Amino acid sequence: MSEQNGAATTDAGEAPPKVVVRGLRKAFGDNVVLESIDLEIRTGEVVCVIGPSGSGKSTLLRCLNRLEDITGGTVIVDGFDVSDPKIDIDHVRRHIGMVFQHFNLFPHMTAIENVMLAPVETGTADKAEARRRAIEQLTQVGLADKADAKPDNLSGGQKQRVAIARALAMKPDIMLFDEATSALDPEVVGDVLQVLRDLAKAGMTMVVVTHEMGFAREVSDRVVFMADGYIVEEGTPEQIFDHPQQQRTQDFLSKVL
Numbered sequence: 001m002s003e004q005n006g007a008a009t010t011d012a013g014e015a016p017p018k019v020v021v022r023g024l025r026k027a028f029g030d031n032v033v034l035e036s037i038d039l040e041i042r043t044g045e046v047v048c049v050i051g052p053s054g055s056g057k058s059t060l061l062r063c064l065n066r067l068e069d070i071t072g073g074t075v076i077v078d079g080f081d082v083s084d085p086k087i088d089i090d091h092v093r094r095h096i097g098m099v100f101q102h103f104n105l106f107p108h109m110t111a112i113e114n115v116m117l118a119p120v121e122t123g124t125a126d127k128a129e130a131r132r133r134a135i136e137q138l139t140q141v142g143l144a145d146k147a148d149a150k151p152d153n154l155s156g157g158q159k160q161r162v163a164i165a166r167a168l169a170m171k172p173d174i175m176l177f178d179e180a181t182s183a184l185d186p187e188v189v190g191d192v193l194q195v196l197r198d199l200a201k202a203g204m205t206m207v208v209v210t211h212e213m214g215f216a217r218e219v220s221d222r223v224v225f226m227a228d229g230y231i232v233e234e235g236t237p238e239q240i241f242d243h244p245q246q247q248r249t250q251d252f253l254s255k256v257l
């Protein structure tokens with residue numbers, strides 16, 4: 001890689017970064033929960049965000065699609081200035097898939113109906129096209145045979161995979177995962193992580209907040225360690241897990257590894 005390219009040394013080449021966060025600050029009233037956050041994510045990059053509970057991981061993710069109002073700084077996603085109050089945020093959100101700890105599927109709808117809903121409601125696909133795509137997405141998460149099942153008849157891991165299929169149905173350019181496996185029984189965590197792994201391999205740009213350190217080490221291009229509203233340290237999995245530079249990172253890892 002030539003030196004003029006600076007940090008852009010992956011196969012993403014000259015492509016502009018997918019996410020650019022500069023000086024992000026977020027306060028709830030007097031409580032500042034994110035401060036001086038700088039983060040760049042390249043196309044196809046998988047970034048895992050780790051850190052103690054309450055450190056601001058979820059809030060950071062939620063600022064990326066402005067589920068939280070941004071107190072200061074800028075957040076650019078896919079070239080859109082999410083921090084600009086005048087932007088059409090619904091339009092931007094269509095490019096951003098998000099998966100939460102609790103899947104919030106509609107209980108009265110089948111798996112495939114849950115997956116079809118957003119494309120039909122936003123008018124990005126007619127029903128036939130949405131159904132065709134939904135089958136594709138359910139197949140991608142290994143649940144083609146559960147298309148007509150209601151959420152009550154699915155395991156937690158299957159529900160979470162439907163939730164991932166639902167996010168994929170909008171053909172997002174970036175996927176945000178907030179502790180997607182934290183509420184699951186241990187025996188189904190692996191199935192959900194496998195879906196994330198497959199997505200990563202397929203080149204999806206992903207920001208993954210996770211407590212699964214083994215997964216973070218294996219799948220991340222970059223690991224971001226947060227504490228007390230700051231990014232304390234970031235680097236490759238080897239740098240963060242094997243050679244953490246900051247005491248705060250070392251303390252955290254000594255407790256979770």
Ligand code: ADP
Nearest residue numbers: 028031033051052053054055056057058059060
């Ligand atoms: P993490 O995901 O790392 O556990 P969060 O982003 O959920 O951390 O929370 C960071 C801090 O922000 C915590 O102190 C939390 O209490 C506070 N916080 C999060 N959401 C809200 C909210 N809606 N109102 C007030 N405080 C909040």
Ligand code: MG
Nearest residue numbers: 057058059179
């Ligand atoms: Mg959280």
